[in-house]
Amino acid sequence: MSGHDYDAVNYWKANLRLxxxxxxxxALVSYGFAILLxxxxxxxxxxxxxxxxxxxxxxxxLTFIALIFHYAWRMNRLDEKFDVHEx
Amino acid sequence: MDQFIINLLFxxxxxxxxxxxxxxxxxxxxxxFYVAGGGVHPxxxxxxxGADWMSAASFISMAGLIAAGGYANSTxxxxxxxxxxxxxxxxxxxxxxxxxFTVPEFIGDRFYSRNARFVAVACLIVASVTYVxxxxxxxxxxxxxxxxxxxxxxxIIAAVVIFIYxxxxxxxxxxxxxxxxxxxxxxxxxxxAVFISLQLTGNPLPPLGLFSTHVESGVPLLEKLDQIITELxxxxxxxxxxxxxxxxxFTLSLMIGTAGLPHVIIRFFTVPKVADARWSAGxxxxxxxxxxxxxxxxxxMARLNLMxxxxxxxxxxxxxxxxxxxxxxxxxxxxxxxxxxxxxxxxRIQFYNEGNPEFAEEAEARGWxxxxxxxxxxxxxxxxxxxANLPGWVIGLIAAGGLAAALSTAAGxxxxxxxxxxxxxxxxxxxxxxxxxxxxxxxxxxMAVAIVLATYLGANPPGFAAQVVALAFGIAxxxxxxxxxxxxxxxxxxxxxxxxxMLAGLGATLVYIFIFLGWxxxxxxxxxxxxxDNWLLGISPLSFGAxxxxxxxxxxxxVSHATEEPPVEIQELVESVRYPRGSGTxxxx
Numbered sequence: 001m002s003g004h005d006y007d008a009v010n011y012w013k014a015n016l017r018l019x020x021x022x023x024x025x026x027a028l029v030s031y032g033f034a035i036l037l038x039x040x041x042x043x044x045x046x047x048x049x050x051x052x053x054x055x056x057x058x059x060x061x062l063t064f065i066a067l068i069f070h071y072a073w074r075m076n077r078l079d080e081k082f083d084v085h086e087x
Numbered sequence: 088m089d090q091f092i093i094n095l096l097f098x099x100x101x102x103x104x105x106x107x108x109x110x111x112x113x114x115x116x117x118x119x120f121y122v123a124g125g126g127v128h129p130x131x132x133x134x135x136x137g138a139d140w141m142s143a144a145s146f147i148s149m150a151g152l153i154a155a156g157g158y159a160n161s162t163x164x165x166x167x168x169x170x171x172x173x174x175x176x177x178x179x180x181x182x183x184x185x186x187x188f189t190v191p192e193f194i195g196d197r198f199y200s201r202n203a204r205f206v207a208v209a210c211l212i213v214a215s216v217t218y219v220x221x222x223x224x225x226x227x228x229x230x231x232x233x234x235x236x237x238x239x240x241x242x243i244i245a246a247v248v249i250f251i252y253x254x255x256x257x258x259x260x261x262x263x264x265x266x267x268x269x270x271x272x273x274x275x276x277x278x279x280a281v282f283i284s285l286q287l288t289g290n291p292l293p294p295l296g297l298f299s300t301h302v303e304s305g306v307p308l309l310e311k312l313d314q315i316i317t318e319l320x321x322x323x324x325x326x327x328x329x330x331x332x333x334x335x336x337f338t339l340s341l342m343i344g345t346a347g348l349p350h351v352i353i354r355f356f357t358v359p360k361v362a363d364a365r366w367s368a369g370x371x372x373x374x375x376x377x378x379x380x381x382x383x384x385x386x387x388m389a390r391l392n393l394m395x396x397x398x399x400x401x402x403x404x405x406x407x408x409x410x411x412x413x414x415x416x417x418x419x420x421x422x423x424x425x426x427x428x429x430x431x432x433x434x435r436i437q438f439y440n441e442g443n444p445e446f447a448e449e450a451e452a453r454g455w456x457x458x459x460x461x462x463x464x465x466x467x468x469x470x471x472x473x474x475a476n477l478p479g480w481v482i483g484l485i486a487a488g489g490l491a492a493a494l495s496t497a498a499g500x501x502x503x504x505x506x507x508x509x510x511x512x513x514x515x516x517x518x519x520x521x522x523x524x525x526x527x528x529x530x531x532x533x534m535a536v537a538i539v540l541a542t543y544l545g546a547n548p549p550g551f552a553a554q555v556v557a558l559a560f561g562i563a564x565x566x567x568x569x570x571x572x573x574x575x576x577x578x579x580x581x582x583x584x585x586x587x588x589m590l591a592g593l594g595a596t597l598v599y600i601f602i603f604l605g606w607x608x609x610x611x612x613x614x615x616x617x618x619x620d621n622w623l624l625g626i627s628p629l630s631f632g633a634x635x636x637x638x639x640x641x642x643x644x645x646v647s648h649a650t651e652e653p654p655v656e657i658q659e660l661v662e663s664v665r666y667p668r669g670s671g672t673x674x675x676x
Contacts, residue, residue: 023172023176026169030165030169030338031338035334035335035338036331036335039327047297047307047309048309048310049325052327053309056164057161057383058383060165060168060169061372061379061380062376062380065369065372065373065376067172069369071175071365072366072368075362079361084668085362086362086669
C-alpha cells in the first residue's frame with residue numbers, strides 16, 4: 001500500500017475524522033457533563049441528585065460503550081468501502 | 088452447613104476448574120504461549136480482557152473508595168473505563184496489524200532502536216511488577232478471611248495455582264481461565280448487589296436502584312444517604328468538588344494509563360483480525376461495565392446499610408450497644424479491619440466525623456468523646472453479603488470472586504513480564520539465535536521466576552504498597568501510551584525524539600511523585616509534605632501522569648523536528664499498520 005495512493009489517503013482521513021468526532025463526545029460526557037459542566041446541569045434532578053452525578057457514575061460509561069461499537073461498525077464498513085479489509 | 092466448608096467448596100471448586108482448563112489448553116509453541124495461537128474469538132477475548140483488567144482493586148477496593156468519597160471518587164469509574172475508548176481507536180487495531188508478540192517489540196521496530204525497546208521493557212517491568220504486588224497481597228487477604236489460613240500460606244496456594252496454568256498454558260491457558268474467572272467474579276459481584284438493591288429500593292437492577300426511592304423512608308436513596316451522613320458531620324455524598332483541575336487530570340491519568348498498560352494491550356494480539364480487535368474492545372467494555380455500573384450502587388447501598396446497622400433507631404437516637412453488634416462486625420474485628428474503642432465508656436458505638444469542627448458542639452451535647460468506630464474501605468464489598476444478611480452460599484461466592492479477580496490479573500501481568508524478558512531481552516537482545524524451543528523454555532522459566540518474586544513481594548509488601556498503583560498508572564501514562572500513539576499517528580517522530588520523549592515524560596512524573604511521596608518511596612525522604620497547598624497548581628502526585636504524557640508528546644515533537652526524518656522503510660511500516668489488509672496471525676517475523 002503506497003502512501004501516495006489516493007484511496008489510502010482518503011481512508012486514513014476518514015478514520016481520523018471518525019476518531020476526532022468520537023473523542024469530542026468522549027470528553028464531553030466525562031470531563032464535560034460529569035465534571036466541569038456539572039454545576040450547569042445541577043438544575044436537572046435525577047433520583048435524589050443531579051444529571052452530572054448520573055453521568056459521572058453511569059452515563060459516561062454507557063456512552064463509552066456506544067462510542068466503541070459505533071467506531072468498530074463504521075470502521076469495518078470503511079475497510080470494505082476502501083477495499084483494505086482482510087479476507 | 089458450616090460457613091468455612093461452604094467457602095472451601097466454592098474456592099476449591101473454582102480452583103479445580105482453572106487447573107482443568109490449564110491441562111486442556113497446554114501451549115505447544117511460542118505463538119500459543121505469547122498470543123494463544125492468535126485464534127481467540129472477539130467476545131471470548133472481551134471476557135478475558137474483563138478479567139485481566141478487573142483486579143483485586145476493582146473487585147474489592149473500588150466500591151469502598153466510592154462509598155468513602157462519594158461523587159469525588161467517580162474518577163475511578165470514568166478513568167478505568169474511558170481508557171478503552173482510547174485503546175479501541177488509537178492503539179489496539181494498529182498494534183494488532185503490526186502483528187508481533189510484545190509491546191516493546193513495536194516500540195523497538197518503529198523507532199528502529201534497540202535502546203528504545205529496552206526503555207520500553209524497563210517501563211513495562213516496573214509498571215507490571217508494582218501492579219502484581221497488590222494482586223498477590225489481595226489474594227492473601229481474601230484467603231486469610233474466608234479460609235482461615237495464614238495470609239502467607241494463602242498466598243503460596245494462590246501462587247501454585249497460577250504457576251500451574253500460566254507456566255503450562257502461557258497466554259492460551261491464561262485466556263480460557265480468564266474467561267472462567269470473569270464468570271465467577273461477575274456472578275459473585277452482582278448477586279449480592281441485586282439482593283441489596285431489592286431490599287432497599289425494590290428495584291432488582293442495582294444501577295437503577297441507585298437512583299430509586301428508598302422503600303423504608305419514601306425518599307430517594309441518595310437523598311436519604313446524604314441526610315444520614317451529613318447529620319453525623321460527614322461530607323455530603325453527592326457534593327460537587329472544588330478542585331476540578333485535579334479531578335480532570337486524575338481521571339485523564341487513569342484513562343491514558345489504562346490504555347498504556349501492556350498486560351491489557353497484549354490481549355488484543357490474540358484475535359484473528361484487525362476488525363476483531365475493534366469488536367473486542369467494545370465487548371471488553373461491556374463485560375467491564377457490568378461490574379463498573381454496579382459498583383457505585385454497591386457503594387452507596389453498603390454505606391447506607393452500615394449507617395443503619397449502627398443507628399437502627401435513626402441518627403437522632405442512640406447507636407447500638409457494643410454487646411449487641413452483629414456477627415459480621417465480630418468476625419471482621421478479628422482481622423483488625425474493623426476497630427472499636429469505647430472512648431466515653433457508655434457501651435455504645437458512636438460513629439461520626441470527629442474531624443468536623445461544626446459538628447463538635449452537637450457531639451459534646453450528646454456526650455460523645457470522639458469517634459469510636461473505624462473500618463477499612465476494603466471490607467465493604469467482602470462484608471456486603473453479611474451486612475445485608477444474605478445466605479451463606481453468597482459469602483462463599485464472594486470469596487471465590489475476589490480470588491478470581493486477583494488471580495486473573497496477576498496471571499496477565501506475569502505473562503506481560505515473562506514475554507518481555509524472554510522475547511524482548513533474550514531473543515531481541517542477548518541471544519537472537521535462540522531456537523523456538525529454547526525461547527519457549529526461557530519464557531516458562533521467566534514466568535516461574537516472576538511468580539516467585541511476586542509471591543515474595545506479596546507476602547512482604549514494601550511499605551509503599553498503597554502508592555505503587557499510582558506509580559504503575561503514572562509510568563504507563565507518561566511513557567508507553569504517548570510512544571505507542573505517536574508511533575502510529577505521526578510518521579515524523581524519529582528514534583531520538585521518541586526516546587527523549589519517553590525519558591522526559593517518565594522522569595518528570597517520577598520526580599514529581601518522589602518529591603511528595605519520598606525518593607523511591609523511602610519514608611521521610613520527601614522534599615515537601617504531600618498536602619494540596621504544596622502541589623503545583625493543586626495537581627496531586629497521583630494525577631501527574633497526564634502531565635507527564637503531555638511533556639512526552641511535546642519533547643518528542645520538538646526533538647524529532649530538529650533532527651532527521653525517519654528512514655523510508657520506517658515510514659512504510661507506519662503506513663502498513665494503518666491499513667488492515669494482510670495482517671495474518673501475530674508472528675515472530
